[in-house]
Amino acid sequence: MARAALTRLVEPGDATVGRWLRELGPVELWRALIGEAAPPLGAGPQRLAGCALRAADLDPAADLAAIARLGGAFVCPGDLDWPRQLDDLGDARPVGLWVRGRASLRLWALRSVAVVGARACTDYGARVATTLGAGLAERGFVVTSGAAHGVDGAAHRGALAAGGTTVAVLASGVDVPYPRGHAELIARIAEQGLILAELPPGAHPTRGRFVLRNRVIAALTRGTVVVEACYRSGSLVTARRARDLGRVVMGVPGPVTSALSAGVHELLRGEAVLVTDVADVTELVGQVGEEPPPERRGPVVARDALDPVTARVLEALSARGGNEVEEVARGSGTGRDEALRRLQELLALGFVNRQGDRWELNHAGGRRGGPRRGGP
Template structure:
């Protein structure tokens, strides 16, 4: 009850409050900030005056009842459902989390990844975010984002469309969907996934709260993927916070001429890892054996030839026949060796023989039977 009250008394992420909470405990700190006990050590007059104003409308029992009516709950550090990776934030960790949805927040967070990016994203950004989210959901990963316009919404929708799990971390109360245009999306996530916030019911978002919300996204997940971001972007704040916490930090590249990808490219020039699909993301954050498939160009038949045989094949003229002596000279080998290799190439269908003359097999002109394309 005291922690629920503190979420209305103070702003999220305040390290000073975190130190007081660690030293005094939630009940004593609640009493100290509401004037029922001596103020916390070092508390300024301004801070105490602000808490006094907020204390006038404190009713944690009503807040808990309001969230319960929505099918939600309040999760505290030490609860069975508390994601302990949030403790990496130390004194800046949440006082508690208001949660809508019936799934276990702790268990879902164990295998979660953040997908964040530009609000005013391009069609490419929307496509990449939704495709990545769907691919990760199909692999059993929980997609976490902030329910904002652009990349966030595309990531949530991609996971939901794939029948996957997704968590929205809000900068407002769980009963105050923001942006308003995403009310239906947030409601669907509350039914199929989870909606999480540090702020009590009825709270409205502010610019400062968006920034603080990003640290929760970074700490809650195994890694953060940025899909489109300008140089000045809240998504990059999330990525750098994830990096500082020792989480995997990834970025999806875009056109070099796009200002919306400039921030991602700067991230990739540092410690960020370039990813292009869900398999590569899973390889970065998954367990042993979750490897992305090897990527290589198309294979052609001549790729399997031994080096000397390939040189003999290259020595044949595409314009007409060549005698074995000429082939040996151009391939840098003996005539006997050239003949042996030419007969191998004949058996494989690369060359044809006409008397003493050798030429490339008809229908190709360069390297015989091509299996899957030609470099």
Template sequence: MTQMLPGMDDDAGPDPEEEPPPTPEERLARAAVTRIADPGDGLVGAWLREFGPVETVRALTAEEALPGAGQQRTAGYALRARRVRPERDLAAARATGTRFVCPGDPDWPRQLDDLGAERPYGLWVRGGASLRMWALRSVAVVGARACTDYGSHMAASLGADLAEAGWVTVSGAAYGIDGAAHRGALSVTGATVGVVASGVDVPYPPGHAELIGRIAEQGLLIGELPPGSHPTRSRFVLRNRVIAALTRGTVVIEAQFRSGSLITARRARKLGRFVMGVPGPCTSSLSRGVHELLRADGVLVTAAADVIELVGRIGEDLAPERRGPVLPRDLLPPATARVLEALPARGGACREELAVAAGGTPDDTLTRLHELHALGFVERDGPRWKLARGGGTAPTPEGDRQADTLSR
């Protein structure tokens, strides 16, 4: 069921269709745009593609009319543009170990181009790993901030198990599910990416300052806003499109009907990514949004193996078949199993009675009873036979040895 998603070919080498690397002037201009326009501004994104970043910033600063922008909007851009000092932002970023990654850079994740005019103008990246390489094997894990213990457990387990399988967990560094997913990955020294709605040097929420610091040290912290920027409500919603586009699929754990996590999932679906949900109690309001997602066209997952089977390589990342424990009696030959099943739950029976119940001859039934006795399934009480304690119904160490004997 795996598909190759747009911009997500596993070969991260040079592509003749890629944008050329930005010039120093273009990098400065894109850094300036991150202060002039809000993230995901489709008008500015279209101008960047049509006119280039240098000309776009020049026109915005000069308050020139650009296609689609009214007078009031143009004046707003110009007011911001005249105060921008991108050199200072880049210097401040370097001081905190942050780099500014632009379209055309070797580290730019090309799947973000699927956002069209709403793709980021550039990304402020804190951490030493390759964003492009990590994004190729990444999964978003998102959900409720006010999550339950169950939701926190599932998010942490997914984060840890995905990391141990060589996948990168991406989330928003918020309270609840986000934080649990990050901590799960970090707990096994795995890879994780935090996509923030503020500057990467501004820990938000403040209560996650330590966690955000660990993400930056062990993983990657990325954002669209320049150093020192603080989040707003709308920027959290805009941030979600980056999470959806950056990853191969989005897993939602606990979400109400009105939830930013569902916005991420819907955006992921529009981009052709996999959308998955972890079910919860039907009586929990935090599970209603997830269940509605699953009723639509989300895929139910309960473990990292389910997720990897969807987003991984065809035929190579299949989830193991799930089944109950193999009991020793499950491995008995059919004729022997019929004799065992013929024994009453209480008391005992003679071989003639068991032969009738099992549909065999008395001699063959006696042979089967001796096999069952040797394996510890039955006991003899004079001429009668009865079930031994346990009767081969529990997968005990003794039963494992019996199963091993039978398998040979």
């Protein structure tokens, strides 16, 4: 009850409050801030006066009843469902989390990846975010973002479209959809996933609360992917906080002419790893003990199976008119007998034809799909 009350009394991410909470405990801190006990060390009169004004209208029991009506709960540090990776925030960790949805937050956070980026994203950014959201969901990862316009919304929609799981971390109460244009999307996330907030039901967002919300996204997830971001984007704050917490930081490159890619490219010059698709992301954030993804290579052609000497003999043949054995031997750096033996091998494989003393490329290719022209 004391922690629920504190979420309405103090602002999220206040490390000073976190230190007081660690030293005094939630009940004693609540009493100290409302004047029923000695004030905590360092609490000035203005701060205590502000807390007193807020405390006059607080009703934590009503807030807890409201979250219960929404089908959710208030989760505190030490609860079975508390994601312990949030403890990495130290004194800036949340006092508690208001959670809307019935899934296990702790279990979902273990396989969660953040996909964040610009609100005014391009079609390219929206397409990449949607594809990443869907691909991560199909591979069993939970897609976490902030439910904002642009990249955030596209990532959530991708996960939902794939029938996967997604988490939205809001800078308002879980019952206050923001932005308002995403009310339907946030309602779908509440049904199919989870809505989280540090602020109690009914609370509205402010500019500062968006920035503080980003630290929760960074700490909650195994890694953060930035799709598009200008130099002053809040998603860069998320990425750098993730880096400081030891999480994987990833960036999707974009056109060098786009201001919305400039921030991502700056990350890629330093702390971020370049990723281009969901396979790159899962390789970096995949769990220990999982099978590594297969090595990605270009298409295999028939001549890839040839040993180096046979390949040199094949390359020594002219694309037009063919060659005699002596010319092939000279071009491939082999003896005449060796060149002849290799040519006969290539004939059997369907790479070449023989016309009297001359050997020609078979432009139709070998039995296993050989070259169509003489070049590599």
